[in-house]
Amino acid sequence: MRWAAVWAIWAILAGTLAAGAADRVDSGPVFRYLGAKWCKPCHNRNSPNPKLRVFHGWEGSAHAKAWEVLPDEDKDNPVCLRCHTTGYGLPRRADTRPEDLRGVQCEACHGPGSHYFPWRIMKDPVVSRERGLVIPDRDVCMRCHW
Numbered sequence: 001m002r003w004a005a006v007w008a009i010w011a012i013l014a015g016t017l018a019a020g021a022a023d024r025v026d027s028g029p030v031f032r033y034l035g036a037k038w039c040k041p042c043h044n045r046n047s048p049n050p051k052l053r054v055f056h057g058w059e060g061s062a063h064a065k066a067w068e069v070l071p072d073e074d075k076d077n078p079v080c081l082r083c084h085t086t087g088y089g090l091p092r093r094a095d096t097r098p099e100d101l102r103g104v105q106c107e108a109c110h111g112p113g114s115h116y117f118p119w120r121i122m123k124d125p126v127v128s129r130e131r132g133l134v135i136p137d138r139d140v141c142m143r144c145h146w
């Protein structure tokens, strides 16, 4: 009898938890922008996998400098910031400042990283995409390049 009661409670709890999880999936978590410094530790020259060593290449690119090239009078102009910064006007992590998102950073093409940057998520190509990772196609470029 006692075990039956325990199982009944467990079943109710598990059902509630499952429903809660389903709710979260339905409404979707809010993916937030972090800034490229969060990607650097795993995508720098020390990465064990040569294919992941992309940070320094990006750092030297025109995309990384896209905010710096704006004339001084336009460095705060929302019209320009939409294409010359990352995730402009979109949700960012509380500890990420607008200055951290200057230029066309990783997340401008790969999507906001708040939910996919941890190692255990990144290493799983299916889960990382569910958590917001984008492998960009032409349409992503076309948001800024017409």
Ligand code: HEC
Pocket (backbone or CB within 6 Å): 034, 035, 036, 038, 039, 040, 041, 042, 043, 052, 106, 107, 110, 112, 113, 117, 118, 119, 122, 123, 124, 125, 134, 135
């Ligand atoms: C904790 C380490 C870590 C961090 C932080 C990290 N990555 Fe990764 N990333 C990895 C690993 C490991 C892989 C390889 C996954 C695999 O084996 O397919 C990867 C793969 C990728 C890929 C290729 C995925 C694919 O399936 O082709 C992209 C794109 C990527 N990362 C972008 C980012 C961006 C953008 C950030 C910052 C927001 C970031 N990563 C932060 C470890 C990390």
Ligand code: HEC
Pocket (backbone or CB within 6 Å): 062, 069, 070, 071, 074, 077, 079, 080, 081, 082, 083, 084, 143, 144, 145, 146
């Ligand atoms: C719809 C997206 C978009 C908007 C909005 C936008 N830009 Fe750009 N801008 C681009 C793209 C894309 C390029 C790169 C073009 C190329 O190299 O083919 C660029 C290039 C530039 C360059 C040249 C940089 C260089 O290295 O020569 C300057 C300067 C510039 N934009 C200033 C501005 C200013 C100022 C504004 C706001 C008044 C603005 N842009 C608004 C997308 C945009």
Ligand code: HEC
Pocket (backbone or CB within 6 Å): 036, 039, 040, 043, 051, 052, 054, 055, 058, 059, 063, 104, 105, 106, 107, 108, 109, 110, 135, 136, 137
């Ligand atoms: C202007 C857009 C853009 C930016 C900015 C950008 N990427 Fe990418 N990235 C791409 C594209 C496009 C691919 C190739 C996707 C494919 O294989 O179809 C790619 C591929 C990758 C890969 C897989 C490489 C491989 O050979 O499998 C990784 C890892 C990656 N990016 C990480 C990053 C990180 C980290 C940053 C920032 C330091 C970054 N990317 C910035 C567009 C971008």
Ligand code: HEC
Pocket (backbone or CB within 6 Å): 061, 062, 063, 065, 066, 067, 069, 082, 083, 084, 085, 086, 104, 108, 109, 136, 137, 140, 141, 142, 143, 144, 145
């Ligand atoms: C968030 C807006 C944005 C997105 C998304 C974006 N770009 Fe750009 N891109 C820019 C801006 C702005 C510049 C101009 C930067 C500068 O000149 O400093 C630029 C410059 C370039 C350049 C010129 C580089 C050079 O050395 O002159 C190329 C090539 C380019 N982008 C390709 C791409 C491709 C391919 C994609 C998609 C995978 C892409 N961009 C996605 C905004 C964007």
